[in-house]
Amino acid sequence: MAYLTHFILLLLINLASSQQISNTESSSSTTTNPTTTEDCNNRWIYIRNLPSRFNLDLLTNCSEYPIFDDFCPYLANHGLGQKTHTKSRSWYRTDPLLLELIFHRRILEYPCLTNDPNVANAVFLPYYGAIDSLKYLYGPDVNSSFQHGIGLFDFLQSDEPGIWNRHMGHDHFLVMSRPAWDFCQPLDNDPPIWGTSFLELPEFYNVTVLVPEGRAWPWQEHAVPYPTSFHPPNLACFEAWIQRVRRSRRVSLMLFAGGGGIGASPNIRRSIRTECENANTSMTKDNTGYSQICHIVDCSNGICEHDPIRYMRPMLQATFCLQPPGDTPTRRSTFDAVTAGCIPVFFEEMSARSQYRWHLPEEKYPEFSVFIPKEEVVFKGLKILDVLMGIPRSEVRKMRESVIELIPRVMYRRHGSSLGLRTKKDAFDTAIDGALQTIKDKLNDLSEQ
Structure with missing residues (x-):
């Protein structure tokens, strides 16, 4: 039964994708299309036709990695996952690993697709690289991880090699839904x-790679937001959520949704837990205006990952959401917090400021976030509470409004969404703009050499 369910899901994905490609190619095959002539100047994208072994076929292995979570249930709705409840219209149990599938489905709706690679300004590779990497990270090919991607390159060289050779890959881009750190093992490691x-x-x-977290010295990659569970289908649903965020009563000063921090060694998560426990016992509503100083949502062992109700409701009630680094600097929780109108508090520059320049402009960070160096908290005794309580209420209101303004830029709206909602650029649109500009700059540099 499980296999049949997965087969049906893949069939639906394939049918929708094939139909959309057909529709797109028929509408973009002529330069007289009024929606593509002027608006699409310097924005044409060609989707490389890859064999299904590089994308959809990989989804059939969704339950085959014993020490990795079974991601089969989250293939539903073209990678958005199952709805959080039967009547939900905007909320899904989204798994971040499916960003590649989400992005693939969305790019099929991009209005400036062309079926002629020679006129394209960029070439998209619908390769599910992070899913393909699982066999090296968790599967039987762990000792062959240097081969990850070789099959793709061989195909690009053997099938219509002129598409690649035109700019030697400088005009190509793809999405990989795991941090860049997972793909940078030195070739000579033994x-x-x-x-x-x-x-x-x-x-x-030469390829531009979009990942949810880049390295400190970006070469190929650019960071794009982790997908949250919020994928509105139309403008009415989006605006209803925005109104709920604005009206929500912020009864907690600060919130941390996550795990860790229970060991003996000093680290920022342990400092947060200790300060939260002490603050809640020593301070009251009378001297703070909040009914709860610090709220911890325990997300240990991944229990929150596919259950947004666990953390979104508390985030809606919190003024500040703490975003300490974990195994890697960035967190999906950052974008959950923005979606809830909760002001993010960062403790490391690599957590966001030096990552998401396309989606969260670096110069605007003081307007929508707070930065507290983790070393000051862990080793010098700086209290997070003192910093946050020292921010005037009027400034807090301005910061929250700036956070709310960012919500469209960090959400991935649902595929097939209404025309009204498409007027608001989302995370996908912003990523496409960034990729096109990056490729344009690279090609201009090459032409000047």
Whole structure:
């Protein structure tokens, strides 16, 4: 029964994708289309036709990694996952690993697609690289991780090689739904350590790669938001959520949704837990104006990952949402917090400021977030509470409004959404703009050499 369910899901995905490609190609095959002539100047994208072994076929292995979560249930709704409840219109149990599928489905609706690679300004590779990497990270090919991506490159060289050779890959881009750290194992590591070597392969040095977290020295990659569980289908649903965020009573000063911080070694998560426990016992509503100083939503062992109700309701009631780094600097929780209108508090520059420049403009960080160096908290005794309580209420209101203004930029609206909602650029639209500009700059640099 499980296999049949997965087969049906894949069939539906394939049918929808094929139909959309057909519709797109028929509408973009002529330059007289009024929606594509002027608006699409310098924005044409060609979707490379890859064999299904590089994308949809990979989804059939969704339950085959014993030490990795079964992601089969989250293939529903073209990667958005199952709805949080039967009557939900905007909320899904989204798994971040499915960003590649989400992005693939959305790009099929991009209005400036062309079926002629020679006129394209960029070439999209619908390769599910992070899903393909699971066999090296968790599966039987862990000792062959240097081969991750070689099959794709061989195909690009053998099938219509002129598409690649036109700019030697400088005009190509793809999405990989795991942090870049998972793909930068040195090729000469023996024995191999964690990760694959995709980003270390010279063959792909020229390709622009969109990932949810980039390295400190970005070469190929650019960071794009993790997908949250909020995917509105129309403008009415979106505006209803915005109104709910604005009206929500913020009864908690600060909130931390996450795990960790229970060990003996000093770290920022342990400091947060200790300060929360002490603050809740020593301060009252009378001297703060809040009914709760610090709220901790325990998300240990991944219990929150596919259950947004656990953390979104508390986030709607909190003024500040703490975003300490974990195994890696960035957190999906950052974008959950923005979606809830909760002001993010960062403790490390790599957590967001030096990552999401396309979606969260670096110069605007003081307007919508708070930065507290983790070293000051962990080793010098700086109290997070003192910093946050020191921000005037009028400034807090301005910051919250700035956060709310960012919501469209960090959400991935549902595929097939209404025309009204499409007037608001979302995370996908902003990522496409960034990729096109990056590729344009690279090609201009090459022409000047």
